[in-house]
Amino acid sequence: MKFPVLYLRKGAERRIKAGHLWVYSNEVDARRSPLSGFEPGDQAELRSASDRPLGTLFVNPHALICGRLISRDPEHGMTPQRLTQRMEVALALREKLFDQPYYRWVFGDSDGLSGLVVDRFGDSVVIQISTAGMEQLRDAIVRAVQRLARPKSIVLKNDGKMRSVEGLPSYIEQVEGVAAETLTVIENGVRFEVPLSGGQKTGWFYDHRMNRQRLQCYAPGKRVLDVFSYVGGWGVQAASAGAAQVTCIDSSSLAIDAVHHNASINGLDNVDTIEGDAFDALKALAAEKERFDVVVLDPPALIPRRRDQKAGEQAYARLNQLGLRLLAKDGVLVSASCSMHLSQERLVDIIRSSGRKIDRFVQLLEQGHQAPDHPVIPGIPETDYIKSCFVRSLTGFF
Numbered sequence: 001m002k003f004p005v006l007y008l009r010k011g012a013e014r015r016i017k018a019g020h021l022w023v024y025s026n027e028v029d030a031r032r033s034p035l036s037g038f039e040p041g042d043q044a045e046l047r048s049a050s051d052r053p054l055g056t057l058f059v060n061p062h063a064l065i066c067g068r069l070i071s072r073d074p075e076h077g078m079t080p081q082r083l084t085q086r087m088e089v090a091l092a093l094r095e096k097l098f099d100q101p102y103y104r105w106v107f108g109d110s111d112g113l114s115g116l117v118v119d120r121f122g123d124s125v126v127i128q129i130s131t132a133g134m135e136q137l138r139d140a141i142v143r144a145v146q147r148l149a150r151p152k153s154i155v156l157k158n159d160g161k162m163r164s165v166e167g168l169p170s171y172i173e174q175v176e177g178v179a180a181e182t183l184t185v186i187e188n189g190v191r192f193e194v195p196l197s198g199g200q201k202t203g204w205f206y207d208h209r210m211n212r213q214r215l216q217c218y219a220p221g222k223r224v225l226d227v228f229s230y231v232g233g234w235g236v237q238a239a240s241a242g243a244a245q246v247t248c249i250d251s252s253s254l255a256i257d258a259v260h261h262n263a264s265i266n267g268l269d270n271v272d273t274i275e276g277d278a279f280d281a282l283k284a285l286a287a288e289k290e291r292f293d294v295v296v297l298d299p300p301a302l303i304p305r306r307r308d309q310k311a312g313e314q315a316y317a318r319l320n321q322l323g324l325r326l327l328a329k330d331g332v333l334v335s336a337s338c339s340m341h342l343s344q345e346r347l348v349d350i351i352r353s354s355g356r357k358i359d360r361f362v363q364l365l366e367q368g369h370q371a372p373d374h375p376v377i378p379g380i381p382e383t384d385y386i387k388s389c390f391v392r393s394l395t396g397f398f
Contacts (some may be wrong), residue, residue, distance in 0.1 A: 001044040003056060003077060006067060008051040015071065019379015021109050023057065023067030025298045035061035040132035040167055043070065043077040058114070058133025061169050068114040074142075078133070079379035080140035086112045087144045091384035094120075094373050101149075102186050102187045104373040110383050111375070115162075116141065119202040121183040124153040126202040126323060128164035142175055151369040153177030157202055172197060187233070188213045192262045195254060196229050205233065208298065208336065211368035216241035216391070218332050225249070225326065227278050227319075231258035232271065235294045235332075238267045244327040246271045247292075249281045249347065282322040291328040296336070298388075303339040312339060314348065321352040324362075324393055332365070333391045347387050355393065363392040 012027035028035060029049060038044065038059040039389040046054040046067065053074035057067040070078045090111040094103045105125070106118035115131025118141075120158065125145050127137050138156070142194070143156055154176040163170055177370075183203050194203040212234055220242035226235030229248035236259065239246045248259045256275045262387050263271035297319055303312030316337065323333050337347050344367060355362035370376070370386035377383045 002379065003074075004038070004042055005033055005252060006038070006044045006046050006057065008048050009053075013048040013052070013054055016046070016054055016384070019377065021069040021114060021377075021380060023069075025061075025064055026064040028066060035059075035066060039062075039356065041136040042057055043133070045074045047074075058131060060132045060166055062130075063165055063167045068109075070114075070133075080137065080143070083137055083140050084144040084147065086302045087118070087141075088148055093375075095265055095370050100186055102206075103194045104371075105149075107383075110377050113264045115166075117202065118145065119150065119153075119204065119206065119311045121185055121204070123151050123154070124177070124180070124183055125149060125151045125184070126155045126157050126196070128160055128202055129158050129168075130160050130166065131157070132166045132168060135166075135168055146176065151176070153180065155196065157196070158328070159196075167222060173277050188216065188237055190237050191265055192231060192233070192236070193258070193259060193265065205230070207337075207338070207370045207374045207386045208233065208368075208388065209371040209373075211334070211336065212227065212237050212387075214366065214368060214390065215294070215334060218241040218294055218334075223247075223291075223328070224296070224297075225292040226296045227282065228297070229259055229273075230255050232262045234298060235259065236262045236266060236268065238294070238296075239263060239271050240266055243294075244270065247274060248272075249276070251275065251277055279318065279322065282319075282326065285312055286322065286325050287339070290326060292326055292331065293328050294332045294334065295323045295326055296334040297323045298334075298338075299337040301339040302337075303341040306341050309341055310374055312342070313346070316342065316347070316350050317354055320351050321358055324354055324360050326359075329395055331393050333362075333393055334388060336368075336386070336388040338386055340382050342387070344387045344389075348389060348396055351389055351391055355391075359395075361394040365390040365395070 009029050009030040036176045038061045042059045044059050055072040056077045057069045101120045105120045115134035119126045119129040156173045159170045182193045185204050219238035224238040224243045224246045226248045229250045235246045235248040256273045303313045368388035
């Protein structure tokens with residue numbers, strides 16, 4: 001198939017050749033290939049300033065990321081057949097990794113399907129499309145899910161923030177099966193029921209699976225505080241692992257209700273909640289001289305954009321200081337981040353600095369990463385975004 005050509009400015013191909021898949025609008029040679037000549041979702045051939053073919057890509061002239069590479073073969077674009085093949089390859093990996101169908105099946109660029117996320121919840125599948133190119137393949141995506149997984153329920157949860165950037169409408173649609181208000185998740189042997197409508201992302205965050213599993217080693221017999229708890233992913237798993245008592249903090253009443261429900265369905269009666277702003281709640285607990293053996297800090301992305309770097313790092317610092325202050329003697333802080341603009345090294349440094357400011361001797365016990373159903377592409381740093389640090393805090397030790 002013959003595609004229209006999108007030309008890059010001189011030198012702009014270096015990042016693409018190094019392994020990245022995105023083209024920014026300021027990298028396009030607008031004289032040779034004006035972006036106004038493309039419609040959102042068009043497929044095009046990408047060429048360097050020297051006319052060297054670099055592959056094919058989806059184009060959206062209205063987005064900052066105006067191009068997303070589909071293939072490094074300039075003659076092959078994205079077809080329903082190629083889409084299905086890549087989804088099949090992605091599924092084979094997850095089936096090797098996990099013995100139950102609860103995982104992220106497709107992780108966008110990491111599976112060669114930029115703009116597509118597919119999460120599997122047993123017999124239910126939730127699809128999120130965030131780019132104009134993938135939106136044009138919507139029906140093909142649904143057919144591929146039907147063919148490869150044969151689920152009882154398929155939901156298009158297309159209400160993410162990226163859709164407005166791409167000029168796409170926001171909607172949630174049940175495309176197969178009976179509409180349900182909740183989805184079931186089984187993670188690390190613990191069962192959860194999570195809200196679909198009103199829930200975050202696809203309803204669950206599989207990315208911290210391995211880190212929550214590690215938490216279970218620190219929880220038995222301990223008093224645990226789960227901050228930004230959402231539906232209790234960390235806290236309920238800690239309680240299930242034998243924690244003496246768990247407190248979950250979240251600002252959403254829907255999330256708080258879900259925490260109690262998830263504790264109940266696992267037969268747990270040692271989980272309580274605080275509804276309110278996390279920073280305010282932590283300050284109030286400190287004023288009341290409350291202490292916990294384990295404090296988990298898993299906030300939403302506090303650095304959503306690079307221009308938010310300074311303010312976001314200050315927020316992480318305040319949060320970690322508050323968390324450290326609430327630790328009992330010899331306590332453990334689990335400090336997590338999903339901000340792709342915050343490196344693991346910088347998070348460690350923020351924890352170090354936070355410890356020094358309140359005169360705590362901290363030991364870094366282990367560092368966690370995102371689960372393998374969220375594979376990292378070395379040439380795309382944006383795919384490497386989850387971090388967690390397990391830190392032991394000692395008072396008057398050194």
